[in-house]
Amino acid sequence: MGKLKIIFSPMSLFCTRVEWALxxxxxxxxxxxxxxxxxKSELLLKSNPVHKKIPVLLDDGVAIAESKVILEYIDxxxxxxxYYSLLPQDPYExxxxxxxxxxxxxxxxxxxxxACRADxxxxxxxxxxxxxxxxxxxxxxxxxKKFFGGEKIGYLDLVAGWIPFVLGxxxxxxxxxxxxxxxxxSLHEWAQNFSEIPLIKExxxxxxxxxxxxxxxLSNLRSLAANKP
Amino acid sequence: MAEEVILLDFWPSMFGMRARIALREKGVEFDxxxxxxxxxxPLLLKMNPVHKKIPVLIHGGKPxxxxxxxxxxIDETWGHESPLLPSDPYExxxxxxxxxxxxxxxxxxxxxxxxxxxxxxxxxxxxYIESLKVMEGELGDKAxxxxxxxxxxDVSLIPFYSWFYGLEVLANFSIKEECPKLVAWAERCMxxxxxxxxxxxxxxLYEYLLExxxxxxxx
Numbered sequence: 001m002g003k004l005k006i007i008f009s010p011m012s013l014f015c016t017r018v019e020w021a022l023x024x025x026x027x028x029x030x031x032x033x034x035x036x037x038x039x040k041s042e043l044l045l046k047s048n049p050v051h052k053k054i055p056v057l058l059d060d061g062v063a064i065a066e067s068k069v070i071l072e073y074i075d076x077x078x079x080x081x082x083y084y085s086l087l088p089q090d091p092y093e094x095x096x097x098x099x100x101x102x103x104x105x106x107x108x109x110x111x112x113x114x115a116c117r118a119d120x121x122x123x124x125x126x127x128x129x130x131x132x133x134x135x136x137x138x139x140x141x142x143x144x145k146k147f148f149g150g151e152k153i154g155y156l157d158l159v160a161g162w163i164p165f166v167l168g169x170x171x172x173x174x175x176x177x178x179x180x181x182x183x184x185x186s187l188h189e190w191a192q193n194f195s196e197i198p199l200i201k202e203x204x205x206x207x208x209x210x211x212x213x214x215x216x217x218l219s220n221l222r223s224l225a226a227n228k229p
Numbered sequence: 230m231a232e233e234v235i236l237l238d239f240w241p242s243m244f245g246m247r248a249r250i251a252l253r254e255k256g257v258e259f260d261x262x263x264x265x266x267x268x269x270x271p272l273l274l275k276m277n278p279v280h281k282k283i284p285v286l287i288h289g290g291k292p293x294x295x296x297x298x299x300x301x302x303i304d305e306t307w308g309h310e311s312p313l314l315p316s317d318p319y320e321x322x323x324x325x326x327x328x329x330x331x332x333x334x335x336x337x338x339x340x341x342x343x344x345x346x347x348x349x350x351x352x353x354x355x356x357y358i359e360s361l362k363v364m365e366g367e368l369g370d371k372a373x374x375x376x377x378x379x380x381x382x383d384v385s386l387i388p389f390y391s392w393f394y395g396l397e398v399l400a401n402f403s404i405k406e407e408c409p410k411l412v413a414w415a416e417r418c419m420x421x422x423x424x425x426x427x428x429x430x431x432x433x434l435y436e437y438l439l440e441x442x443x444x445x446x447x448x
Contacts, residue, residue, distance in 0.1 A: 073322040091305035
């Protein structure tokens, strides 16, 4: 035992999605916390020399990087029998799950981040508008379903799982509004159901910690931008 | 009971080429439909309403979008005796990681390089070569990225080779000099019928790039 480790930060929901996957599979693991304020550890640079980013899964010393790649790895290595299934079996359904996961990361996460970072005024307005359009697509995907995975949570729920916990924090730190229960009723219901699941919520740090971290990062980014020649 | 396979495509698209190669590797008959991207067909807009981009694979009327997702779908649906992805979970993860690298780094570097001129072009060339060198490092002395067999990472990267000549002329550099092992790998891949049939002629592509560059610079 003790051969599965995640190079990890509790502040990153890309990392949390990996932890969720391991818990769903019933696997034991260790968290190696990377302090993002202190610069990158030797272990991180050695394990992910290409991107130098977390999360990295270490399986008996072998490193796997990129959160969605890690999720598929976990699903494929521990499959069959009693193991929980993350991705659907049917190739077409799998393609759909992958498509929406990519969309959720490329458009929703990125969009919300941009809207948070953007300076007040036209830039911010536009970023918010674009992100709302992206979320509208996600709303349509969850309409009529309890979870993205169907009756039970799956790969896409884990990928979208940042929304109930981090979106509100981004909105508060960034002074903008993307989400409300009226505009996205199905997403709202999904968010409530998803965030209530014990193994999901026990991996997420308290909201005020996330907010504190986000505010600090934002102010850091802004001062870097202000100091640019 | 074969269901109809349609590929909505655009001949210079590297992403379209990936889908073509994968279908041909599996021996799947398909109807390749050329899109005019300045006047997108109702079918394209219906099948890919989110991004409105090619390639789109339509299998039995159902669309699959995004080239790497299409290639995985093709791999999982047809020709299980000749898989593009390896069977070992770690090797699969490695293949997915590197295909993602091609999209994240190499394609991005290419997009920066294309319209650039002067000093910006020099910097963009350097980035592009650096990203190709990383791939070359990953290839090492292997015949293909997956080892002995042509596979997923090869499919994701080989389309970029069709653009090499045009880029070299337009930006005045030699990719072969900078990355000889990678070019040797590309030439090896071009021996495969699926690849040779799916990549357009490099001179035709150069003309296309020239025309596009002129248009972009005029804007």
